[in-house]
Amino acid sequence: MIHEIVRRPQMDDSHLPSDIPPLLKQLFARRGVAAEDCQLTLTRLLRPETMKGLAEAAVILADAIAAEKAILIVGDFDADGATSTSVCMLALAMMGATRVDYLIPNRFDYGYGLSPEIVAVAKEKGAELLITVDNGISSLEGVAAAKAFGMQVVITDHHLPGAELPGADAIVNPNQPGCQFASKSIAGVGVAFYLMSGLRAELRRRDWYRLKGLAEPNLGQLLDIVALGTVADVVSLDANNRILVEAGLQRVRAGRCRVGITALLDVAKRSPERMVAADFGFAVGPRLNAAGRLDEMALGVETLLCEDIMLARRMAAELDGLNAERRELETGMQQEALKRLESLNLGSKGLDEAELPWAIALFQSDWHQGVIGILASRIKDRYHRPVIAFADAGNGEIKGSARSIKGLHMRDLLELINGRHPGLILKFGGHAMAAGLSLKQARFDEFAAAFDKATHELLQPEQLTGQLLSDGELPAELLTLETAELLRGAGPWGQAFEEPLFDGYFTLVQQRLVGERHLKLVLETECGSLMLDGIAFNVDLNLWPDATVRKVRLAYKLDVNEFRGNRSLQLMVEQLQAM
Incomplete structure (x- = not known):
């Protein structure tokens, strides 16, 4: 799905040390960094x-x-x-x-x-x-x-x-x-x-x-x-x-x-x-x-x-071999899950996100217990809804792995369902964004309905629209290897301290598939002053490549590409939108 790009507001960064480059000062201020937190010493x-x-x-x-x-x-x-x-x-x-x-x-x-x-x-x-x-x-x-x-x-x-x-x-x-x-x-x-x-x-x-x-x-x-x-x-x-x-x-x-x-x-x-x-x-x-x-x-x-x-x-x-096997299992399970979701759209052509339940519960008896957490995460990322994927656990029970979206505390949600339907959930535990649970297979439909109902009560419709938080548009003079190196060294970036994401409009000069689903790009800035390399991973092959597209809006991160000893700037494209 195409996420709404929301730019972070400009923040007062005067409290941060003056020797920090202006770009970093603003990025840190937007992430709530205090002056004393700039020194990551033990x-x-x-x-x-x-x-x-x-x-x-x-x-x-x-x-x-x-x-x-x-x-x-x-x-x-x-x-x-x-x-x-x-x-x-x-x-x-x-x-x-x-x-x-x-x-x-x-x-x-x-x-x-x-x-x-x-x-x-x-x-x-x-x-x-x-x-x-x-x-x-x-x-x-x-x-x-x-x-x-x-x-x-x-x-x-x-x-x-x-x-x-x-x-x-x-x-x-x-x-x-x-x-x-x-x-x-x-x-x-x-x-x-x-x-x-x-x-x-x-x-x-x-x-x-x-x-x-x-x-x-x-x-x-x-x-x-x-x-x-x-x-x-x-x-x-x-x-x-x-x-x-x-x-x-x-x-x-x-x-x-x-x-x-x-x-x-x-x-x-x-x-x-x-x-x-x-x-x-x-x-x-x-x-x-x-x-x-x-x-x-x-x-x-x-x-x-x-x-x-x-x-x-x-x-x-x-x-490494086990991880390759895990990826293969995950790919098959994801394809099966998407088919299951399409079956919810009776009579429609393709999957209409508006027709999806607010909370997605999926179960297939031959799914692998060890991979359902990744499956739930992938479906959550694709449709921006809380997801629980279940696998058979034997003895008439199924085990679920849950992933949530911003604004919905998954463990609290499960506790709410457990209070309303005593005995429906056999056991559960976890965090705000991820949790695990088990229940009787015969009660899966009952749980799925309770899961969707409770989510309707706790979320607003606009929360089901995914957002990308952007740090705005980078001027051409900052689209450099030096800026990428600066950001790389300013981490560690991660959960709730997100790596800087930028957005902007570009002319699409070249596009070609590499691997099975990755799109290699050559881009030109709007003013035509700079040519850049970019790559978008796991693109929708129904949409890309498209030789008719000339203008695109990108959400991207800066990365350092290393090849045969040479280092160059590369845009890691998080979202590619034809204009």
Whole structure:
């Protein structure tokens, strides 16, 4: 669909340092950057002391290490879960823990989180202390089962809690009631990193390192993993998250990152020296996630823990293969979903967006559980509606992965439906923009109707029209490689701190397809003073290429194209509209 281009208003940027180039000052001001947030140094990180439950959890962990208890980390099967698990495994080893292992539930056998079934597996492994990472805040039954077995439980999570909290020995989650930690959008890996920082300080107070002959660990060595998990989980890049991500990127660019990350960048054909946050999001993260989507996330964790570059390359190649398989599955599922949506338009020619429901729920019995989240995201992006895609989960149940649009809090929406229709949803959890749930297959139609009805109540019609927020038109003198380099180095850009997007009118000089659906462009500025290269990915082949089109309006980002050692400016076209 063609999105409405809305230009961001001009903002007062006088509070920002005068040595920042004028373009950047305005871009930062439009994104709400305070003067003190221009310096992304680790000294400006929020202090761990303000995170509720962290001090208590650090004491429990320190006692367990001293008593040589068997510690088991229970992670999630996505990139945030894998990075959180890896951070804890590596940090605990640095601090002298001798009995540490991890367990990540297979999504197909156990589902998400600390379930009673996973607790039973943990018991068989001899666990005495469970640490959840990127999960646990909704695991009431799982925590109760662990306590019944005599285990201690420390929960670290960032998901929104329900009305009741689990009865864990300590809960570290900035989104729990009463927590004063200012960054509510921190990823699970960030929470895990903060806990490890608190544990390091607790052991320092006990004089642990001197007594054991250990060097106090430099946890900064783990920031490349923290950055990867933060970007891959698509959390909002507030000031604190930007500091964490920038520190991790600096490690990668300096060649001081984990060999597993180096290997993943290599198979994705990305240069560590020129690494930006988007490379974590679009190159490394999907390959790591592929393990949890199609196989066992343990492969992703082992890649991050690996110390041998040759072994890391073999594991990265396996992850790359899984990601290629995931893309193939996703393509087929997306085509099936679009056919399903077209069937809603009885008698119409093609798909009329006006006839779509306000909220889209889709289910097909042979869809892959590990790919429905990506499918929901793709359909949401295409039609700008909240989407839940479901797959068969066995035993008459289906599992759904939900993606929302701006203005609709997905978890709150599911809670509303759950309150109105008790028993319809078997379980649910998540964030404002993404959530997961399960229900009986026989009640799918009932749920789809309730989903659409509730969305009608919470949204206005104009919210179903997608918008692109633009930073306006760039003058020809700023359409340069130098400007692209300036913007590239001014990140990290990401969720809620969007990379600059510009718009303008151009003459279309040349157009040709490359690959299967990508359109390579040669463009001329309106005044005719400049010729530029551009590329639009995944164009509608029913519309492009079109030799009759001469004038276009573009929404675009500036990018640096590297080819055979040469570097040049390229426009990354987000929207291509014939005029």
